[in-house]
Amino acid sequence: MSITDFVLAVEDLTVSFDGFKAVDKLTMYIDKNELRVVIGPNGAGKTTVLDLICGKTKSTSGSIKFKNQELTKLSEHEIVRAGVGRKFQTPSIYENLSVYQNLEVSYPKGRGVFGSLFFKQTAEVENRVREVAAEILLSDALDMEAALLSHGQKQWLEIGMLLMQDPELLMLDEPVAGMSAKERDQTADLLNRICKNRSVIVIEHDMEFVKKIAHKVTVLHQGKILAEDPMDKVQANEKVIEVYLGH
Numbered sequence: 676m677s678i679t680d681f682v683l684a685v686e687d688l689t690v691s692f693d694g695f696k697a698v699d700k701l702t703m704y705i706d707k708n709e710l711r712v713v714i715g716p717n718g719a720g721k722t723t724v725l726d727l728i729c730g731k732t733k734s735t736s737g738s739i740k741f742k743n744q745e746l747t748k749l750s751e752h753e754i755v756r757a758g759v760g761r762k763f764q765t766p767s768i769y770e771n772l773s774v775y776q777n778l779e780v781s782y783p784k785g786r787g788v789f790g791s792l793f794f795k796q797t798a799e800v801e802n803r804v805r806e807v808a809a810e811i812l813l814s815d816a817l818d819m820e821a822a823l824l825s826h827g828q829k830q831w832l833e834i835g836m837l838l839m840q841d842p843e844l845l846m847l848d849e850p851v852a853g854m855s856a857k858e859r860d861q862t863a864d865l866l867n868r869i870c871k872n873r874s875v876i877v878i879e880h881d882m883e884f885v886k887k888i889a890h891k892v893t894v895l896h897q898g899k900i901l902a903e904d905p906m907d908k909v910q911a912n913e914k915v916i917e918v919y920l921g922h
């Protein structure tokens with residue numbers, strides 16, 4: 676494929692598990708600063724697509740280019756370092772550490788131009804922790820033990836831990852599951868803010884939430900794209916209503 680301006684270019688991506696194609700010749704392009712939502716019925720292949728992009732699952736064929744770099748050949752670790760962050764459904768925060776410490780340990784080691792000047796590094800990390808804490812609405816909870824946060828705040832903290840790495844592509848699997856209505860609204864605002872500086876892919880079932888955040892929606896069905904359009908068009912699509920929205 677030729678060089679493109681897309682942050683992510685997925686082409687003809689297929690993975691088969693014992694002959695069953697969970698993702699079947701999928702082609703999808705994500706723009707810079709785009710917030711894309713992926714929806715579809717259970718088993719459509721949504722989580723598998725994120726697993727393939729972050730290297731957790733290896734593709735059978737096809738290509739995944741992130742800023743024109745082929746990801747299918749890289750390890751999970753190398754993909755993180757290339758600038759792809761992934762949040763799973765269950766938060767993996769350190770419950771017995773403070774919010775501050777959770778963010779601090781997520782700062783990438785060996786980054787920055789401070790060389791061996793330890794105090795400079797400390798200041799750089801502290802600035803970043805405070806910046807991220809403000810983004811995730813936890814500025815007032817920096818000293819709190821993470822275990823004491825609400826369910827929603829724990830989800831935000833995990834998003835914050837990913838933001839510490841400043842990924843250019845952030846992928847979130849059902850970020851508002853189990854959240855209160857107010858937390859959902861706050862999460863929508865949060866995602867609308869953070870996609871100003873990066874691309875975001877969200878898997879979500881909550882259509883009210885999807886409406887608030889999606890630039891475009893990709894509907895997956897049996898490992899293939901059934902529709903890819905802005906939300907209002909997707910909601911009026913007969914095929915989408917039949918396999919998903921009508922249920």
Ligand SMILES: Nc1ncnc2c1ncn2[C@@H]1O[C@H](COP(=O)(O)OP(=O)(O)OP(=O)(O)O)[C@@H](O)[C@H]1O
Pocket residue numbers: 692697715716717718719720721722723724
């Ligand atoms: N490692 C694996 N081995 C075998 N089958 C798998 C594997 N991972 C996923 N599958 C199958 O691939 C299909 C797609 O699963 P996937 O979890 O991606 O769907 P999903 O769209 O995320 O569904 P849900 O909304 O329920 O999370 C399912 O039939 C699943 O059982």
